[in-house]
Amino acid sequence: MLWQSYLKNFKSYLTLERSLSENSIEAYLRDVHKFWEYLEIAGENDVTPILVKDSDITGFFVFLTELGLEPTSQSRILSGLKAFFKYLLLEDIIVADPTGLIASPKVGRKLPETLSYPEILKILEVIDLSTPEGTRNRAILEVLYSSGLRVSELVEMKLTEMYFDIGFLRIFGKGDKVRLVPIGKDAIKYVEIYLEHIRNQQVVKKQAENHVFLNRRGDKLSRVMIFMIIKDLAAKAGIHKSISPHTFRHSFATHLIEGGADLRAVQEMLGHESITTTEIYTHLDREFLQQTITDFHPRSKKKQ
Template identity: 70%
Template sequence: MWQIYIKNFKNYLTLERALSENSIEAYIRDVSKFWEYLEITHNDAPSVTEVSDKHIFSFFQYIDELGLEATSQARMLSGLKAFYKYLEVEDVIKQDPTLLIASPKVGRKLPSTLSYPEIVQMLESIDLSTPEGTRNRAMLEVLYSSGLRVSELVELKISECYFDIGFLRVRGKGDKVRLVPIGRDAMHYTQIYMEEIRKHQPIQTDFSDHLFLNRRGKNLTRVMVFLIIKDLAMITGIQKNISPHTFRHSFATHLIEGGADLRAIQEMLGHSSITTTEIYTHLDRAYLQQTIVDFHPRNRGFR
């Protein structure tokens, strides 16, 4: 029944509201994401008429945890409000469940999210003529390409980089392991770093398998990554209060806004309880990789 109501809503927006094609697509995408969320989180998903404000509030908590910035949440709420207003006008529902949802700012406050042009601006401002610059470009490409936590980035091992299949084996919170796709640009710059920089520097024994190293041959710290990003923001004139986690939120936001499946994003971020063996059964690896290819800005034209 959801499909029928969404289709009718689209006709309403086209014929009666005379909205632009882009606006209609945005509204339909927002409602479809909410429907998708209900199917993910409920064995018996509620129908259009059974949705309550609790369902909508929990949906915004969910996308907040995935990293969708407040402005994008506000736009999605606008789409849901338009949908339920339409259903109310059509006498499909008696009470609008979005009526009391006044703000998308649920849960914790997220740091700023960078736009894709801002991401590109920061990446391209890095001086590749220096060893540190080559390393930093590879590091930030990986951070944005795969949505890693900064702690996961600094502990990433060479033995856990499977470039032949385009995946990283990442150890997250609670020592849980997941496979995360890595994009073409991230692999390209990482391989340049490994071949031209890392191979020629002295490496301390305990850090021989760590991918990203400092000048002394040890792994980078989280503070060092934070300072690198702060310096780049200052160089490029970006005024937002950003951190390594901003790249993770940007990764999730750009995938969501590009139309990627919420379950795939949840898996890649490591928000569910995923064990080593479940990696191969929860979602197909080819499906996760295709999500990056289809929806990540570094792998397609971003609009």
Template identity: 65%
Template sequence: MQWQSYLKNFKSYLTLERSLSENSVEAYLHDAEKLVQYLSLSGQDKLPPGSITDAHLLDFLYYLGELGIASTSQARMLSGLKAFFRFLLLEQVIPTDPASLIESPKLGRKLPDTLSFPEVEALLAAIDLSTPEGTRNRAILEILYGCGLRVSELIALKVSELYFDIGFIRVFGKGGKTRLIPVGRDAIKYTQIYLDEIRRHQNIQKGSEDIVFLNRRGKYLTRIMVFIIIKDLAAKIGLQKNISPHTFRHSFATHLIEGGADLRAVQEMLGHESITTTEIYTHLDRDYLKTVITEYHPRGR
């Protein structure tokens, strides 16, 4: 593949000519690879580097924003792309640098705050597991962060759609579409504890028999209740960020991408539509998605 040879040469340039550390080389290469993955996803990977314009790069950054990638991560990725296209210009592969005029402040709409992994751990550690609500809340946050669910998908999650024996949950997303999402070890552990030790002993109201997360009256949670749970935890640890359930979804995507997961896998797990104009999309193998979670998600390692 044409782009792969340029990536290989870019790596050699960073290592031999710029004498960068191994970590720096991998970071720059990682950013360039993400652009190539995007071009492949959007059916544009046959374009030669000289045909790439600033519009292509802005579309790529907009796509990252749609996935929920933090604006700070987008800015860092743009820095890597600038280095890649400067190299291509230096090698006379391209006549002009399409990245030269793109500035970080123009990365698109502002995204909600994204949590760092230590912040996620601090929120989880602040939950009082000695109470029924605390046990439930730990499971809720593990599922939100471990699976990247929308809050609407979380509150509608069904016991009959938990396939913990094979490490997946089935989620009903936007437009009635369903998807299978790998679920990590910690999310399974705390959700199973909640199901066995708390939910099993509740007086469950009619209509909520198959709903996973219930309030103390045995009915499904509302979106507002999930917001309150998260806001209260943030206040408890003194977190100076405006966070919501969606923050965990952004963090899920950002941490996977930064960890090295490919865009296509993250897109599928988030339940986003295909970005190709023809909407032809081959779903990824379930075992591969499980591998992505295991290798690239902080709670999956």
């Protein structure tokens, strides 16, 4: 309850003393709330705003980096945190600002490029759906962006692990760890088109009978092939960034977090364990994960 009380007073300060717009105030409050969520994920429930150390702030940005949030977005969140702890300092609630020595905007390791939502759409729109490969490639990109899969997870997707009736994929991630990942309606639509009109017409090699995405020879696609497909489509779309399949994973996470999604939900969908303590891994129910996609993913929000 201490965090809620401080946030309520912080909101009053931003409204009355700094006269910020409603949007700016909400953005600041979201930034602080994300940090509060992180402390819960890290098992630091007893850390109140008064007890926050610079190591907690650093750990938070390492966590955001691992989730795929680009440095510019991290910089904006840091601004929100700095405003919050500056307020606590002005009110003599704390004696030292834990954000004082945190550098901005280059926090953590350098991340690959992240695509904006309009750039994602440009890539999707240049795909030639009149060809078998185009139909397959549209399904591939929709899945990558809809579910934030690693390229290795995409090429190993199995027909028997797709549960479109409940909107989920069963994914075998690193270390053979299994997770359920929501899949959006657009991705389901294009995968079903591919399966019905393209894959069903192919002669499939025995070892690939359960794999979803196949090459022209009826065998499963390779990781290298996915890289080549994406680079070719980005060039056709006039996007001059160094992108890869992982770019879609980073974009998936970034767009959800920037939209206000719960950090724990994004963490679970990406298949990441807690950065600080691997034994503290919050498992969330399917309905909550699915609602996160519905509420915060650009491919879902546009239909509301």
